[in-house]
Amino acid sequence: MKTRLNCPCGETIAGTDEDELVTKTQVHLKENHPGHEYSREEILFIAY
Template identity: 60%
Template sequence: MKTRLTCPCGTIIRATDEDDLVEQAQAHLSAEHPGREYDRDAILFMAT
Protein backbone atom coordinates (compact mmCIF):
# COMPACT_ATOMS: atom_id res chain seq x y z
CA MET A 1 0.00 0.00 0.00
CA LYS A 2 1.33 3.43 -0.94
CA THR A 3 0.92 6.13 1.70
CA ARG A 4 3.51 8.80 0.87
CA LEU A 5 3.98 11.21 -1.98
CA THR A 6 6.51 13.99 -2.47
CA CYS A 7 5.20 16.74 -4.71
CA PRO A 8 7.75 18.33 -7.06
CA CYS A 9 7.21 21.56 -5.06
CA GLY A 10 8.70 19.80 -2.03
CA THR A 11 5.54 19.15 -0.05
CA ILE A 12 5.44 15.69 1.49
CA ILE A 13 1.99 14.15 1.77
CA ARG A 14 1.54 11.29 4.22
CA ALA A 15 -1.67 9.32 4.54
CA THR A 16 -3.20 6.39 6.37
CA ASP A 17 -4.13 4.52 3.18
CA GLU A 18 -4.28 4.96 -0.58
CA ASP A 19 -7.76 6.52 -0.55
CA ASP A 20 -6.58 9.12 1.97
CA LEU A 21 -3.43 9.76 -0.07
CA VAL A 22 -5.40 10.39 -3.26
CA GLU A 23 -7.77 12.73 -1.41
CA GLN A 24 -4.93 14.68 0.21
CA ALA A 25 -2.95 14.89 -3.04
CA GLN A 26 -5.94 16.20 -4.96
CA ALA A 27 -6.63 18.76 -2.21
CA HIS A 28 -2.98 19.87 -2.35
CA LEU A 29 -3.15 20.23 -6.11
CA SER A 30 -6.32 22.32 -5.91
CA ALA A 31 -4.89 24.61 -3.24
CA GLU A 32 -1.30 24.96 -4.40
CA HIS A 33 -1.32 24.13 -8.11
CA PRO A 34 -4.64 25.30 -9.62
CA GLY A 35 -5.28 23.86 -13.04
CA ARG A 36 -3.25 20.70 -12.44
CA GLU A 37 -5.28 17.58 -11.93
CA TYR A 38 -4.18 13.97 -11.62
CA ASP A 39 -6.39 10.93 -11.39
CA ARG A 40 -6.02 8.18 -8.80
CA ASP A 41 -3.77 6.02 -10.99
CA ALA A 42 -1.35 8.87 -11.68
CA ILE A 43 -1.14 9.81 -8.00
CA LEU A 44 -0.50 6.24 -6.92
CA PHE A 45 2.10 5.83 -9.66
CA MET A 46 4.09 8.74 -8.17
CA ALA A 47 3.61 7.60 -4.56
CA THR A 48 5.76 5.32 -2.45
Protein backbone atom coordinates in the same frame (compact mmCIF):
# COMPACT_ATOMS: atom_id res chain seq x y z
CA MET B 1 0.10 -0.05 0.04
CA LYS B 2 1.41 3.37 -0.94
CA THR B 3 0.94 6.10 1.67
CA ARG B 4 3.41 8.87 0.78
CA LEU B 5 4.09 11.20 -2.12
CA ASN B 6 6.72 13.89 -2.63
CA CYS B 7 5.32 16.81 -4.59
CA PRO B 8 7.84 18.57 -6.85
CA CYS B 9 7.14 21.75 -4.85
CA GLY B 10 8.87 20.11 -1.89
CA GLU B 11 5.86 19.14 0.20
CA THR B 12 5.51 15.56 1.38
CA ILE B 13 1.94 14.31 1.47
CA ALA B 14 1.07 11.33 3.66
CA GLY B 15 -2.07 9.36 4.26
CA THR B 16 -3.04 6.42 6.44
CA ASP B 17 -4.06 4.50 3.32
CA GLU B 18 -4.19 4.99 -0.45
CA ASP B 19 -7.67 6.55 -0.36
CA GLU B 20 -6.57 9.22 2.11
CA LEU B 21 -3.35 9.85 0.19
CA VAL B 22 -5.27 10.41 -3.06
CA THR B 23 -7.72 12.77 -1.35
CA LYS B 24 -4.98 14.78 0.36
CA THR B 25 -2.98 14.98 -2.87
CA GLN B 26 -5.98 16.21 -4.85
CA VAL B 27 -6.68 18.88 -2.18
CA HIS B 28 -3.01 19.93 -2.25
CA LEU B 29 -3.07 20.22 -6.03
CA LYS B 30 -6.28 22.26 -6.03
CA GLU B 31 -5.01 24.66 -3.34
CA ASN B 32 -1.38 25.01 -4.45
CA HIS B 33 -1.23 24.08 -8.12
CA PRO B 34 -4.45 25.16 -9.85
CA GLY B 35 -4.89 23.53 -13.22
CA HIS B 36 -2.86 20.45 -12.30
CA GLU B 37 -5.27 17.62 -11.75
CA TYR B 38 -4.27 13.97 -11.57
CA SER B 39 -6.31 10.79 -11.45
CA ARG B 40 -6.10 8.25 -8.65
CA GLU B 41 -3.99 6.02 -10.88
CA GLU B 42 -1.55 8.82 -11.72
CA ILE B 43 -1.18 9.78 -8.05
CA LEU B 44 -0.55 6.20 -6.96
CA PHE B 45 1.96 5.73 -9.80
CA ILE B 46 4.24 8.39 -8.30
CA ALA B 47 3.50 7.55 -4.66
CA TYR B 48 5.53 5.19 -2.50
